[in-house]
Amino acid sequence: MKITKLEKKKRLYLLETDQNQKVYITEDTIVHFFLSKDKEITEEELKEIQNFAQQSYGKNLALYYLSFKQRSKKEVGDYLLKHDIAPELIPIILDNLEKEKWIDDLTYSQNLLYQNILSGDKGPQAIRQKLQAKGISQTTISQVLFHEDFSPVAKRLAEKLLRKYQDKLPYRALKDKILQNLIAKGFDYSEAKQALSQLRLEEDxxxxxxxxxxxxxxxxxxxxxxxxxxxxxxxxxxxxxxxxxxxxxxxxxxxxxx
Incomplete structure (x- = not known):
């Protein structure tokens, strides 16, 4: 069969053959297969072109998605599935992105943890749940959380809660409120009690x-x-x-x- 048209359509190119077959392909596909108008291709080559174009388009979609901020592997996979990339091609695209370091769940987890330690208010259990929701493996989560000290986060949150409630609640209720909020944010009871004990909290x-x-x-x-x-x-x-x-x-x- 012969390519009768190769025309740019916004981000993609329309490839047509003399057998009325139409395929949308990426510029990378054209370069990879040295495609041009009037070139002869076989049915098997057309299938290879379609497959490569889908992978190329999927990768471009993923890179666009990643251009806004870092994402986990699961997030990128879900995004591709939502945009009708063939399910069997998604693992191939993700593996390629991982090899090129566009996706790195360990670095993603470390950065999320760093931001929380720097200015966040979540305890280890909340961070664990958030990473699980992002599809991060238990091995990676444990590796990231293993040696991390969350006491500065707990102290910062406790001080914030004190400022918020100290003029609204009596002494006992204030202590309970701070403790409950710390636990709700993912700190265990002992971490919450330790943060509470560091506050200048006296009954007035x-x-x-x-x-x-x-x-x-x-x-x-x-x-x-x-x-x-x-x-x-x-x-x-x-x-x-x-x-x-x-x-x-x-x-x-x-x-x-x-």
Whole structure:
């Protein structure tokens, strides 16, 4: 068969034969097979051209995707599949990108970890889960996390949480809030407790009084519409206890308020 047309169409080229076959190919494909108009090719060669063009197009797509930021191997594979690259060709494309160091899951994981240590707020378990979601192997994850010290991250997050909640919560509730947030961010209990112990955290009785009276007014507006007497007092006690105030502080505040 003979190539009757080889015409540029945006990013690709349209190849047509005298047997009404149409194939979209990349510029790399043209160079690789020395293609030109009027060149004679066989059916087998056309299949090779199609296969090479698909791989070349897939690689170009992947490089475009990688041009914005570093990606994991799984992310690139998912991107190619989404853009209709033949599933059987994706491993070949990914292997090629790995050999050329466009994809490197170890470096990707190290960079993600470095950014977190530098300015992030995630503990080791959260980082592990994030890397797993990106398709990073357990071996690579363990290798990256094995010797890493997350205490600076935990300390930075604890200090941030202290600034956020110290004027809003009583002493006990503040400690619980910081601890719970640290654990939710992927630190284990001992790491969270260690970070909490490094804070300059002291109970301010005057502030506690201001906070409990403010909260008491809010809860009283809520419950006094439905309850009075003993039931109202009981409801208020329960509401304040849930907010982290101890019983003696609640009892004293209610005595003055009611």
């Amino acid at each position: 009785q005057e502030q506690t009084q201001e906070l409990i009276y403010k909260e008491l007014e809010k809860q009283h507006r809520k419950y006094s519409r439905k309850y009075d007497g003993y039931e109202l007092k009981n409801r208020l006690t329960q509401a304040l206890a849930r907010k982290g105030y101890d019983y003696d502080t609640i009892k004293s505040a209610l005595r003055d308020f009611l």
